[in-house]
Amino acid sequence: QVQLQQSGPGLVKPSETLSLTCTVSGGSLSSYYWTWIRQPPGKELECIGYIYYTGTANYNPSLKSRVTISPDTSKNQFSLKLNSVTAADTAVYYCARLSPVAGWFFDHWGQGTLVTVSS
């Protein structure tokens, strides 16, 4: 059974870089797309971006200038870096596996990490 385990700090100062890691167990990064999604408190889901295990990435246009998602196949992990954060980036961040079969859907999710941007 595929499981996604998130790690990273829950508090980031304004203007600094938010960094999260998602470790995949029970399966390989290969042949799937891997995603970061966030959800501000009380709000809807927003896709930040996704990568293929080779490193090919696609980012939300509204965040593209500040986001990097990258794979580490040797550790079966992928990571999120969001720089120059503000209070508007406070949210629960989820990693998820994007299944590329017909329809493209998220079939496995991490446990979520609440990241608060505050000094």
Added chain:
Amino acid sequence: SYELTQPPSVSVSPGQTASVTCSGDKLGNKYACWYQQKPGQSPVLVIYQNTKRPSGIPERFSGSNSGNTATLTISGTQAMDEADYYCQAWDSNTAWVLFGGGTNLTVL
């Protein structure tokens, strides 16, 4: 840009049928899926490819998609089904994920 629209809230009595809709231009030409999210928990996939249920999802959950509307139907709704439900589709033109705004289902 393409948008998916859901009603903010739906109420249903226990044992009755709940329907949650998701609207978008010619949505029936795309595949739709649905996630259930309970407070403080990660979303869970309950319907994919319009009508399919992942392993472990009860049979009372079903889906359809035609015209401009995808619908999640919960038959014999139980108190444990109270949650937020999000629809999602894929925009093949932009290779991007589309989420609806979510519907809060209340069972009372």
